Amino acid sequence: MVDDDIYHNKKRYDNFIVNIDRLSIPLDQKPHKGKVGKYVCKNPVNLQYFSQLAHLFDSRDTSYIRRLRLFGDLKAVVHHTSKDLKDLKREDIDKIMAILFNSYLTEHGKRDLKRNLKTLWKLLFPELDERGRVDEGIIPYPVRHLDTKMERSKEKSRNDKLSYDEVQKLIGFFGNDPCMQAYISIAYESLGRPQEICFTRYKNLELFDNFGKLFILEHGKEGNGLLQIMEISFPYASKWANSHPTKRENDYLFLTVTGKQLNPTWINKKLQKACQRLGINKDVTAYSLKRAGVTHARLRGDSDVEIQHRARWTSTKQIHTYDQSNQEESFKIQLIKKGLIKTDDSRYTHLVPTQKACVICGEIVGVSDKTCPRCYRPLDRDKVRELEKKALDIFDIPEMKKLIKTVHKLEVEIKSLRAK
Secondary structure, X not given: OOOOOOOOHHHHHHHHHHOHHHHHOOHHHOOOOOOOOOOOOOOHHXXXXXXXXXXXXXXXXXXXXXXXXXXXXXXXXXXXXXXXXXXXXXXXXXHHHHHHOOOOOOHHHHHXXXXXXXXXXXXXXXXXXXXXXXXXXXXXXXXXXXXXXXXXXXXXXXXXXXXXXXXXXXXXXXXOOHXXXXXXXXXXXXXXXXXXXXXXXXXXXEEOOOOEEEEEOOOOOOOOEEEEEOOOOXXXXXXXXXXXXXOOOOOEOOEOOOOOEOOHHHHHHHHHHHHHHHOOOOOOOHHHHHXXXXXXXXXXXXXXXXXXXXXXXXXXXXXXXXXXXXXXXXXXXXXXXXXXXXXXXXXXXXXXXXXEEOOOOOOEEXXXXXXXXXXXXXXOHHHHHHHHHHHHHHOOOHHHHHHHHHHHHHHHHHHHHHHO
């Protein structure tokens, strides 16, 4: 059985399974105990499909968050039809989709709805091959026409894009909370997922002279791995490691003020409060730090492969989902690289091209020149030192010493003749 996650989806899933029969009760007849959902199963026959899906999920060991998402979309479908799901045709699916699109406001949500409906129909009403066996490669006809491609023209940007200065302000805001400082800096630099970071334990942290490693040994979406702790997060990680309240190996690394495990809900509340105090009018969450880290890494010039391995992705496709950079920022980086504009930003100083100058006479030379056009000396400092060393070695030759004495003797004789 799958372990519970940081969002406690196992508890939510168990409560849903226990109360499946309540889905057919009209809203005005439901007892108002706890949270009352807005969906009602109009045809009680469709309740069997929830139980059928629950058995399929158990056999496939599907994560609880995935189960709840599929159940949520299935609840929306049975709420808008009085027919048995197996009798729905394409026209019925289209009518349901037209209604649901009014509830799913984002293009990502609409795309995921289409994908989930295809998955649900493949699980509940699979197509058969010529021998009467289930063929998982064929999408059932009623939902086969649903296009899962997202229209880019309708896509809207998130209101959580953080600049580098805003990330620094957030870290500085929690000056009296070393745990939050360590979390923010690690999430931003290592590109770790909130659940992965929150489930790390004190023994998983290894610190060296100027870098560190945070090992992920449980609840890793891509399996076990490590998070990189470098120049940005190292000071805060070491500070929190020294001030950890328990320092017991099996205790969670990130704890709340009450000693409980840090969770994304608590982190989001702290971040939203900090943004209000700092005047950052953005919907910042724990995942905003990861998106900011990916965006700034690409603008800094890190390769996609480096970002992929740092974020522990299986491919570079996820980068386009998290990258929030725009054309103006990319254009600015190109201007800085070519030396057309100047910047005092420490993040981009390494991109500014430096002019080469001769170490002997100071003449400005081209980037491809090997020797100085004025003094004809090599521009490579190692070669200059080598020539200087050879020049000093010449004076140790006996013939050269004898020649120097002769020249010196001649200079004395010439001076004496001029004196007469």
